[in-house]
Amino acid sequence: AQKITQTQPGMFVQEKEAVTLDCTYDTSDPSYGLFWYKQPSSGEMIFLIYQGSYDQQNATEGRYSLNFQKARKSANLVISASQLGDSAMYFCAMSPDTGRRALTFGSGTRLQVQP
Amino acid sequence: GAVVSQHPSRVICKSGTSVKIECRSLDFQATTMFWYRQFPKQSLMLMATSNEGSKATYEQGVEKDKFLINHASLTLSTLTVTSAHPEDSSFYICSARQGNVAGELFFGEGSRLTVL
Numbered sequence: 624a625q626k627i628t629q630t631q632p633g634m635f636v637q638e639k640e641a642v643t644l645d646c647t648y649d650t651s652d653p654s655y656g657l658f659w660y661k662q663p664s665s666g667e668m669i670f671l672i673y674q675g676s677y678d679q680q681n682a683t684e685g686r687y688s689l690n691f692q693k694a695r696k697s698a699n700l701v702i703s704a705s706q707l708g709d710s711a712m713y714f715c716a717m718s719p720d721t722g723r724r725a726l727t728f729g730s731g732t733r734l735q736v737q738p
Numbered sequence: 739g740a741v742v743s744q745h746p747s748r749v750i751c752k753s754g755t756s757v758k759i760e761c762r763s764l765d766f767q768a769t770t771m772f773w774y775r776q777f778p779k780q781s782l783m784l785m786a787t788s789n790e791g792s793k794a795t796y797e798q799g800v801e802k803d804k805f806l807i808n809h810a811s812l813t814l815s816t817l818t819v820t821s822a823h824p825e826d827s828s829f830y831i832c833s834a835r836q837g838n839v840a841g842e843l844f845f846g847e848g849s850r851l852t853v854l
Binding site: 665666670728 | 772780787833835843844845848
């Protein structure tokens with residue numbers, strides 16, 4: 624069984640500042656994939672970043688980076704230079720078999736970017 | 739990038755009727771699609787895994803006779819909510835996997851069902 628924990632129900636950040644959204648996970652699978660999705664009020668799930676459990680380097684995608692600490696079982700999302708449009712729900716998720724199977728989601732963090 | 743489309747985006751129906759939601763992969767073949775349900779202010783919960791040409795695999799607690807899933811082609815999976823009740827009102831969202839590449843999972847836009 625897999626479990627994803629997001630301990631921050633809500634976060635505030637000033638525009639142009641960086642913010643870290645926490646995510647810890649628990650799994651017995653030897654290989655797994657970790658994902659972050661953004662869900663604006665419209666409901667669509669927007670893929671942000673992916674990290675495979677065997678990847679040596681932390682994943683980066685533009686202003687998004689994933690701070691992967693395997694021994695700690697954490698996969699925090701760092702958003703640099705926050706923009707007003709970043710205000711949304713953010714979900715951490717994982718999937719066994721390096722992301723080839725269904726996702727298990729965390730409870731989400733609502734990020735509000737303030738001008 | 740790959741596109742997954744869901745239809746309808748919003749549907750309102752009367753209690754006791756059935757509603758069909760379609761999930762299409764527009765530019766790739768999806769051998770596997772996943773259906774999730776999201777209640778207000780909650781996270782996404784996996785309902786079932788839909789495999790092309792075979793029966794869907796349902797998660798524990800999801801009634802397969804109520805939530806009928808059909809994956810008749812490599813680009814289309816449908817979810818039918820039968821005899822809908824107000825407690826079935828939710829946001830239903832599908833995702834599809836492109837090939838067997840790690841991390842290649844794409845979501846549809848979601849369908850908001852309201853049962854009166």
